[in-house]
C-alpha cells in the first residue's frame with residue numbers, strides 16, 4: 001500500500017459513485033489479506049432505488065484470521081463508506097485528504113467509521129508485531145453502504161447465519177461516539193426511516209414574473225407538508241407515531257444520573273443558545289430514548305449563490321424519523337404517508353405527490369447483563385483507568401438489531417470516538433489520543449473477552 005494512500009471518496013449517498021465504495025472495499029480487503037486474513041468479497045445482491053431503477057450492490061467483506069477451536073470467536077463489524085463532504089460545506093481542510101492539526105486527524109470518515117475500522121486492524125497487528133497469540137478468533141464483516149441503510153446486508157446475514165456466523169460467539173461494533181470525555185460502552189441505538197416527498201407540478205421551471213400568482217407552486221406545497229411534521233418544541237405531529245415508545249422505568253432513569261454530560265459545554269460544542277430541554281437527563285433522553293424527526297434538505301430547489309427567479313417544477317423534500325423501542329419502521333412509514341396524504345388533500349393542489357420511504361432500520365437495545373459488557377468494562381479500566389459510562393446513541397447502526405435477532409449472538413458497541421468528533425459534519429476528526437488509546441482498548445478487549453470463555 002503506497003503512502004500517502006490515495007484519497008478514496010467512498011461516499012455512498014449517491015449510487016452513481018458506488019465505484020469509489022468498491023475501490024475502498026478492495027483496498028481494505030487487500031490490507032486484511034496482507035495481514036494474513038482470509039477474505040471473501042461476498043455478493044450483496046441488488047437494490048431497487050426510489051426511482052424504480054435496480055442497481056447492483058457493492059460486495060461485503062467477510063474475513064477471518066486463523067481459527068483455534070478452543071478460543072471464543074469475535075466478529076467485528078464496521079463500514080468504510082462515508083457521508084458526502086465538500087470544501088464548500090465549510091471544511092477547513094480537504095475532507096478526503098487526512099490532515100493532522102494539533103493532535104487531531106481531520107477528514108471525512110476519520111471517526112465514522114474508517115478510523116475505528118483501522119484501529120481494529122491495528123489491534124490485530126499489535127499482537128502479530130509482538131508475536132503474541134491473539135487470545136480470541138477474529139472475524140470481520142465490513143460493508144460499504146451503512147450510511148444509506150446497509151442495503152443487501154440484512155439478506156446476506158440471513159444467508160450466512162449457519163455458515164459465517166455459526167461459530168461466532170460475540171459481535172462488536174465501534175461506530176459511535178462517547179457522550180462525554182469519559183470512555184463509554186453503548187447499549188442502545190435509535191432506528192431510522194428516511195422519507196422522500198416529491199411534488200411535481202408544471203412541465204418546466206417557470207418564470208415567476210410571467211406565471212407567479214397563477215400556479216400552485218410545488219415548493220409551497222412541499223413547505224406546507226414539511227411544516228406540518230413538527231411543532232416548535234420538536235414534537236412530531238404525525239398522529240400515533242410515538243404511541244409505541246416504551247415507558248421510562250425508574251431503573252433506566254437512574255442510568256442517566258452518573259453520566260458526566262455538561263450541558264454548557266455541549267451548547268458550546270454545537271453552537272446553540274439552548275436545547276429544547278432544560279436538564280442534562282432530558283437532553284440525553286431526547287437524543288437517545290425518544291424519537292425525533294429531522295428535515296434534511298430539498299432537491300430541485302434553487303440553492304446556488306445569487307438570485308434566480310424561477311418556480312421550480314419539481315422538488316423533493318427529505319426528512320427522517322429516528323425510532324426507539326418499540327416503534328416499528330413499517331408502521332411509522334404507513335402513518336407518515338397517511339399524514340402527508342391527508343395534509344396534501346387540504347391543499348387542493350393540482351400537483352402530484354409521491355412519498356417514498358427508505359432505510360427502515362430498527363432500533364437496538366442490548367442486555368446490560370450480557371458478559372461482553374463485563375469484558376468491555378474491564379478493558380476500559382485496563383487502558384483508561386476509569387469506569388466506562390453506560391450510554392445510548394441517538395444515531396443508527398442499521399444492522400445492529402438484525403445481528404442480534406437473526407444470529408442470536410451477543411452484540412455490544414465499544415466506541416472509541418470523541419463526543420466532539422463531528423460525525424457527518426464539517427471538519428470531522430478523530431484525535432490521535434482516541435485513535436491510539438482506542439487501538440489499545442481493542443487489543444485489551446480481545447484479552448478480557450478471552451477470559452470469559
Ligand SMILES: CC(C)C[C@H](NC(=O)CN)C(=O)O
Pocket residue numbers: 112146147148149175176192359361394395396397398423
Ligand atoms: C441509516 C443512517 C444513515 C445511518 C447513520 N449511521 C451512523 O451515523 C453511524 N455512525 C446515521 O445517520 O445514523
